[in-house]
Amino acid sequence: MMTRSQINIYAAEAKRISRQLAATRTHKEQAPLVHAWAAATIQALKESQMARIRTIKPEFFTSDDIVSMSPLARIFYIALWCEADREGRLEWKPRTHKLRYLPGDDCDIDDLSAELIEAGLVVLYSVDGKQYAEIPSFLKHQVINNRETGSKIPPRDIDASTTREVRVNDASATRAHASVGEGKGKEGIYISGEPDVRNPSRFEEFWKAYPSTGRKVAKATCAKRWAARQLDQLADKIISHVIAVRETKQWREGFEPAPLTYINQSRWNDDLPEQPADPSTAENMFEGAI
Template sequence: MARIRTIKPEFFTSEDIVSLSPLARLLYVATWCEADKEGRLAWKPLTFKLRYFPGDECDIKALCQELVEAKLVVLYGDGLAYIPKFGAHQHINPRESASQLPEPDASPRVATRQTLDSDAQGGREGKEGKGTPDASRPDEPPGFTEFWKTWPSNDRKQAKGKCLEAWKKAHAERDAALILAHVESLKTSAGWRDKGGQFIPAPLVYLNNRRWEGAELAEVGGESSIGSFV
């Protein structure tokens, strides 16, 4: 049964949230409504589709996977999940029924408001403003964390989980130094600086197309292929 939950303004500018695709962001909010007072919920992607996206053509399983890869939702047991830090950011109605779902086994406990009072809502929301470093995830291969930090922030800097998979698939760690140098050079190129960065591609497009291959860094400022990115 869906429940009433709250959302904070800083949610919309959190690095973890803007890295998601738009529908994945909406799905993440929907999981709060599914979750009980302990942040636990039954993980039923098809039910989520019918309940929250009845008029949208979307791959609900891919959206769910996006949340899992971003570690905003953790799966456990037989078809169950929990939302880390849920208790730190929701004001639960004291009359709400106690959780009927088992605690996650061998998993970090859902954080409480006392232990995470300095965090903002969802993922690492608000940490940049407090000067907390963006620690790399254990499953991130060498170079990817630096790549993500180096990429310019705009409305196309999304789908960090998919970018991570593309990085792994391309074995990009072998070319990490070249990739970082290429991106830094592109950031000073006329194509990327024109019109406030309007033509900067999505990092996923860059990785999928392996655009660092054969890059002539000395001439990158004159690159003319930038412009048709989505």
């Protein structure tokens, strides 16, 4: 499939040739035919340019699984719709996707990929040693143009797809602990969807410290995300921040982020909001001075 820029280049070239031949007297009789050819070519190019138009619904932005992700992960997810064929399948090349869709963003594509995989929004699989990805909900939410080219990517073997390990190479998805699918293919370096039981995580300390409100959900997903980002090494900082920020007015009034949002957006790096002076405390101090 040609990229948009390639399509525009070919369309401009077809127009140029058409004008040039039309102005050439020795080819005057051929000019109408060339015009017809150029028009047809341009139309075909335009159609191929429109073939992968994707739609996005308003409710996308308030969906629980989307809200819990970091902003760039949401953009990356939308970008993968454009990369996917009409069946929601694509070659898994996150480095290439980063250059194509997030060229100016200083971000870790492995972290963004991990968010999508752990949320179940993207499933990885391999066929004959080549890595692919599938967007499970793609056909549910997209209206496919009938003129779009059929899929040339082999389908995922759902029966063989589990949370087992998949090879990581130049098309790697995560650094560690990503839940992915497996198809046919050679074995190599692996990542696992299970935490390392030999090294107990400090995630439970974080979870215990987090306020017990209606937003405290998705513990399993949070634990996987914690492991994927290797947050044990930042556990002291994170837990201390949670203990401090949960006493702020915003959090005490129930406006704390969901734990998954807190992790995905690295909220422990946020400054603590300034606390307004307590009028009753000031009054007591004044009375004590009299």
